Amino acid sequence: MNYQKDRDFLTDHVRQQTDFSRTDQSLGLPMPPVQKAPKEGQKPISLPDWHGVEKDLPLSALIAARKSVRKYRNTALLLEELSYLLWATQGVRQTTGAGTVLRNAPSAGNRQSLETYLAVFRVQGLEPGVYRYLPIEHALVFEHTVENMESALNHACLEQPFAGQAAVTFLWTTLPYRTEWRYADASYKVIAVDAGHVCQNLYLAATAIDCGTCAIGAYNQTAANAFLQVDPDEEFVVYIAPVGKKIHV
Ligand SMILES: Cc1cc2nc3c(=O)[nH]c(=O)nc-3n(C[C@H](O)[C@H](O)[C@H](O)COP(=O)(O)O)c2cc1C
Numbered sequence: 001m002n003y004q005k006d007r008d009f010l011t012d013h014v015r016q017q018t019d020f021s022r023t024d025q026s027l028g029l030p031m032p033p034v035q036k037a038p039k040e041g042q043k044p045i046s047l048p049d050w051h052g053v054e055k056d057l058p059l060s061a062l063i064a065a066r067k068s069v070r071k072y073r074n075t076a077l078l079l080e081e082l083s084y085l086l087w088a089t090q091g092v093r094q095t096t097g098a099g100t101v102l103r104n105a106p107s108a109g110n111r112q113s114l115e116t117y118l119a120v121f122r123v124q125g126l127e128p129g130v131y132r133y134l135p136i137e138h139a140l141v142f143e144h145t146v147e148n149m150e151s152a153l154n155h156a157c158l159e160q161p162f163a164g165q166a167a168v169t170f171l172w173t174t175l176p177y178r179t180e181w182r183y184a185d186a187s188y189k190v191i192a193v194d195a196g197h198v199c200q201n202l203y204l205a206a207t208a209i210d211c212g213t214c215a216i217g218a219y220n221q222t223a224a225n226a227f228l229q230v231d232p233d234e235e236f237v238v239y240i241a242p243v244g245k246k247i248h249v
Contacts, residue, residue: 015186025182032178034100035135036115044139050084054208062204069212070162072244076122077167081209088205089198090116092135103135105197108190113178114198117228119153119169144229156223157216157240166242171228175235195239206243216240
């Protein structure tokens with residue numbers, strides 16, 4: 001097997017070979033929006049203040065307790081807890097003068113190409129279905145319902161059953177053009193790294209509210225995109241993580 005070409009993706013060679021004078025940003029094309037706008041008729045659902053939901057644990061305890069959890073209690077999450085998980089993963093830290101926002105996870109060049117979708121099974125105050133997070137408003141928009149959502153999501157996750165047994169499953173897409181606008185071919189490694197930061201924040205935040213999660217990198221790309229009804233030419237799933245209350249034995 002010759003892995004050399006694929007390994008190169010992880011090196012800095014692609015960036016070094018990129019002609020940054022020819023990127024869309026350098027050519028003066030407009031900056032892509034920092035988050036997808038709600039569709040016509042989608043009314044933002046404000047997320048509540050989450051302060052008070054965290055266990056009082058130091059970061060070292062959260063790191064030490066973090067592990068992949070694939071079995072969950074059948075308990076609903078509070079909307080405050082979901083609000084906290086969304087804040088921790090993609091919440092906005094600061095608005096910049098340049099029309100961009102800094103979020104609670106780092107991103108190469110602050111290009112922030114990720115969108116957060118949720119398959120909500122059991123969250124107090126939300127009907128089951130697919131939602132999307134609006135980081136700037138700290139709100140959700142309802143996207144659609146999925147028939148037999150548990151089995152559809154399990155199918156999209158290659159029959160890993162915990163995907164559909166969670167209280168809520170996070171599905172992150174990328175809109176790669178947000179990053180390509182500045183970094184062209186050098187975008188793909190950093191988009192993958194960006195997603196890793198977000199999921200690690202989810203692991204730690206979930207641990208802080210007695211929940212567990214497990215990163216899912218093995219999924220059916222076509223089925224996952226179809227589950228979210230995204231146009232795969234513009235936007236596609238890169239990472240998935242179910243969340244539910246931990247089972248204590
Ligand atoms: C990029 C990535 C993809 C992963 N994909 C899956 C997956 O598809 N299914 C799964 O059960 N676990 C998956 N995991 C979880 C790993 O198996 C887990 O992190 C590893 O076994 C170490 O265990 P720990 O997280 O409890 O420390 C993934 C983890 C990462 C970081």
